[in-house]
Amino acid sequence: MAVLKAKRNIFLGNLILAAGFAITALGQAPRPPATLGDLQARLLENVSQPRFAAALWGVKIVSLDSGKTIFEHNPQKLFSPASNSKLYTVALALDRLGADYRIKTSLYAKARPNQAGTLDGDLIVYGRGDPTINARLHNSDIYQALEPLVSALTNAGVNRIGGDLIGDESFVRGPEFGSGWAWDDLENYYGAELSALTINDNALQASIKPGEQIGAACKLVLSPATAYLSFSNRTQTVEKGARRNINVYRPLNENVVHVSGQMAMDDAGYTDEVTLHDPGGLFIAFFKEALARHGIKVSGKLRTVTWRDRQLDPLDADKMVELGSVESLPLRDIAREVIKPSQNLYTDLLLAHVGESRRATNTPPA
Numbered sequence: 110m111a112v113l114k115a116k117r118n119i120f121l122g123n124l125i126l127a128a129g130f131a132i133t134a135l136g137q138a139p140r141p142p143a144t145l146g147d148l149q150a151r152l153l154e155n156v157s158q159p160r161f162a163a164a165l166w167g168v169k170i171v172s173l174d175s176g177k178t179i180f181e182h183n184p185q186k187l188f189s190p191a192s193n194s195k196l197y198t199v200a201l202a203l204d205r206l207g208a209d210y211r212i213k214t215s216l217y218a219k220a221r222p223n224q225a226g227t228l229d230g231d232l233i234v235y236g237r238g239d240p241t242i243n244a245r246l247h248n249s250d251i252y253q254a255l256e257p258l259v260s261a262l263t264n265a266g267v268n269r270i271g272g273d274l275i276g277d278e279s280f281v282r283g284p285e286f287g288s289g290w291a292w293d294d295l296e297n298y299y300g301a302e303l304s305a306l307t308i309n310d311n312a313l314q315a316s317i318k319p320g321e322q323i324g325a326a327c328k329l330v331l332s333p334a335t336a337y338l339s340f341s342n343r344t345q346t347v348e349k350g351a352r353r354n355i356n357v358y359r360p361l362n363e364n365v366v367h368v369s370g371q372m373a374m375d376d377a378g379y380t381d382e383v384t385l386h387d388p389g390g391l392f393i394a395f396f397k398e399a400l401a402r403h404g405i406k407v408s409g410k411l412r413t414v415t416w417r418d419r420q421l422d423p424l425d426a427d428k429m430v431e432l433g434s435v436e437s438l439p440l441r442d443i444a445r446e447v448i449k450p451s452q453n454l455y456t457d458l459l460l461a462h463v464g465e466s467r468r469a470t471n472t473p474p475a
Contacts, residue, residue, distance in 0.1 A: 145179065152180050192451045199444045202459045205467070208444075211436035212239040212462060214306075216262055217277075217429040226268035231409065233429070234258070234393060235277040236306035237465075238458040239437040241446070242392075243309045244333055246438075251309055251333040255399040261433025263403065273409035274397055276389035279424065280305040281461045282416040282468075287453075296359040298382035299453045303461065306389035306413075310454055313338055313385065315366065317355055318378035320346035327355075327372050337391045338383070343369040350375065362386050389413040 142148035156166040168182040202210075217233040247254040285302040286295065294300035301311035316330040327344035344355065355370040364386050372378070385391055390413050397407050414424075437443065447455045 149180050153182065156182055192453075195447055195451060195456045198456050198460050199447055202440060202463050203444065205463050206440055208439060208441040210440040211438070212237050212443075213434050213436050214239050214242070214258065215426075215434045216258070216265070216432045217424075217426065218432055219429060221430055221432070222265065222267045222269075226266055227271055228267050228269065228432075229271045231272035231275050232262075232267075232270050232407075232432075233275045233277050233414075233424070234306065234396060235280070235424075235426075236304070236389070236392070237280045238305050238307065238462040239435075240307050240310070240443065240452075240455040240458050241437045242307065245310070246446075251395055252399050252402065254308075255396055257435040258396065258433075259399050259403055259405075261435055262400070262405070265432040267432065268405055270400075270405065270407045270409065274393050274407045274411050276306050276393040276396075276411075276413040277419075277424065278305045278389040279414055279416040279419040280465055281458075282465065283461065287457050292361065295361060296357070296384055298384060301384045301454045302386065302388055303454070303457050304388040304392075305461075306392040307454065307458060308388060308392040308395060309333065310452075311384060311388040311391075312382045314380050315340075315357065315368075315383045316378065316380045317344070317368065317372065319372045319374050319376050322346065323348060323374060327368075328378075329368060333395070335391065335394060337394045338364045338366060338385050341365055341367045343367065345371045347371045347373055349373050353379075355379075357381055357383060359383060359385070387413055389415075 142151060152168070152170075156168060165186070165188070166182055167184075167186060167188045168180065169184060170179040170181070171177065172179055214237065215233075215235040217235055218228055219230045220228075222228045242254045242258075244251040244254060281303065283303075285304065286300075287303065290300060295302070298310065298312045304311060313335070314332045316328075316332065318328045318330075320327055323346055325346045326342050327346055329340045329342055329344075331338060331340075351371065351373040353370075353372050353376055355368065355372060358367045358369075359365070360367075366383050390411070393411050393413070397411060400407060414422075438446075443455065443459065446452060447459065
């Protein structure tokens with residue numbers, strides 16, 4: 110599940126090949142080349158410009174008609190594909206699953222609710238890697254994103270959950286981190302943990318503003334608001350005009366964000382994305398609140414289950430009752446959400462979903 114970071118993208122905007130001739134970075138379209146040799150000379154001239162002296166170009170152009178190589182530059186060198194690899198991941202998903210495919214999230218229980226609407230046992234929220242349950246795609250409202258799941262439960266006649274609310278992340282069997290990820294990227298949005306129960310891109314927005322007076326701690330606010338992630342606030346508000354120096358750090362496998370440094374009284378403040386550990390736990394925390402807003406009480410605890418837990422206590426969906434389910438946007442729309450912003454988490458989730466959908470029962474976890 111390796112997808113290299115968007116910040117390491119290879120920028121190809123200075124060389125665009127269209128209609129059989131080169132268009133320069135200035136947007137100037139020269140006359141079409143008269144011969145193949147003319148085309149090759151122009152392409153070589155373009156990538157050999159002095160302003161690209163510090164760059165490393167790798168180019169190969171193949172004729173769709175004959176299959177012959179028309180032009181190549183540095184063909185013997187190895188390049189990091191970076192986020193260009195997302196193209197192959199999305200193409201794989203579209204090929205294996207189809208553009209209309211939707212990822213389902215299910216609500217499982219051992220039995221249906223009684224006549225009073227009480228579910229006597231646990232409710233399991235079983236995720237399969239839907240990346241689209243987030244505030245960004247739902248008018249900046251995380252509870253609007255969860256509304257279809259709440260409706261699925263109320264349509265099943267449930268108005269009280271007597272057991273635990275369980276977030277089941279076991280569909281994806283493998284590490285929470287992609288192969289080759291750097292540890293110090295994991296607290297940034299592009300290094301968010303992978304989870305079959307993904308919510309809000311597995312990140313929250315931290316807003317940092319100066320305090321009311323010099324010497325006071327800065328104001329820290331999470332959005333969407335939740336107690337699942339907390340702050341250790343070691344910041345200080347200082348005199349006007351001072352340089353901002355704010356450091357944000359979340360230790361691995363923890364849900365405490367340590368914020369330190371200083372911010373001037375007249376600073377407008379800024380926001381930053383912070384990731385969290387065990388996104389499935391955040392999912393069911395938000396879901397419990399969404400249920401409460403509809404008057405549905407959860408009497409038991411909140412807990413999560415991973416593929417490692419399911420090795421000891423397997424889930425047999427055939428013996429469970431599916432009280433309801435919701436589906437993601439179609440894959441053609443997820444593809445847009447992956448490619449346009451170069452979204453790492455969505456790419457890894459798609460790759461994991463394809464892999465798990467095709468995994469043989471005797472194949473060990475990656």
